[in-house]
């Protein structure tokens with residue numbers, strides 16, 4: 240399969256901060272890739288290197304057979320950064336026309352807006368849009384030049400459920416037409432809904448790269464908590480803490496942990512088992528990585 244973009248041993252430092260640590264990654268034509276990771280993991284930095292907004296401190300980035308710093312190469316990609324500012328006094332249709340005019344190929348304004356559920360807003364001034372509508376417009380603009388490859392940094396931040404689904408439909412239809420998409424998200428649910436391939440980033444490194452199912456197994460950590468006087472010492476506990484008299488245990492196998500608790504005769508009350516937040520799962524995974532490093 241054709242490789243559209245490639246990171247080869249890419250490292251990026253900001254002063255003392257090592258934001259990306261020798262990342263190698265291929266983005267192949269037709270893929271819909273989710274970059275998943277906690278705050279500060281390095282997702283935006285990786286996107287910024289791919290689209291030529293930053294250069295790697297060491298290593299190489301390739302984009303569409305050339306360099307991301309070449310404007311001619313960048314004309315074939317679309318990008319929505321994490322934060323965008325749109326001119327408030329322009330109308331939605333005018334902004335789409337303005338952005339599209341920079342590209343040799345483009346969607347019709349009405350078609351592009353319809354794809355992202357913004358068809359009724361073509362005459363509306365941007366200043367009069369809701370936050371969610373502005374975000375959808377910013378994402379739609381990444382597609383204005385009929386790109387081969389689109390990078391979306393947290394495209395659905397601030398959107399309600401319905402707006403999020405409309406946006407997903409727009410992304411899916413671009414992908415169904417043969418487009419390639421790389422998007423970042425904190426939400427496992429979003430990645431599951433959209434992506435076939437998930438790349439988990441933590442501490443500037445690729446911690447997992449595979450199908451959604453494979454990665455779900457990686458982050459399949461559960462939190463078992465209960466009231467007890469002391470933290471038990473059991474093999475299936477990955478990490479433990481005590482807060483206000485409650486013991487919190489992280490484990491990949493909550494059934495086994497509860498069995499072990501009972502077998503060990505641990506006195507516990509008010510048992511609760513729930514999925515960890517992605518953040519908690521990542522803390523566990525990345526701390527395991529740190530211990531290994």
Ligand SMILES: Nc1ncnc2c1ncn2[C@@H]1O[C@H](COP(=O)(O)OP(=O)(O)OP(=O)(O)O)[C@@H](O)[C@H]1O
Nearest residue numbers: 253256257258276277278279280281282283284285
């Ligand atoms: N311009 C900068 N100057 C200094 N440090 C930076 C800069 N940009 C990013 N960093 C640092 O690099 C690390 C990676 O940041 P990055 O924005 O790539 O992470 P992220 O995974 O996109 O996070 P988030 O999910 O919060 O957007 C963080 O520690 C961040 O503080």
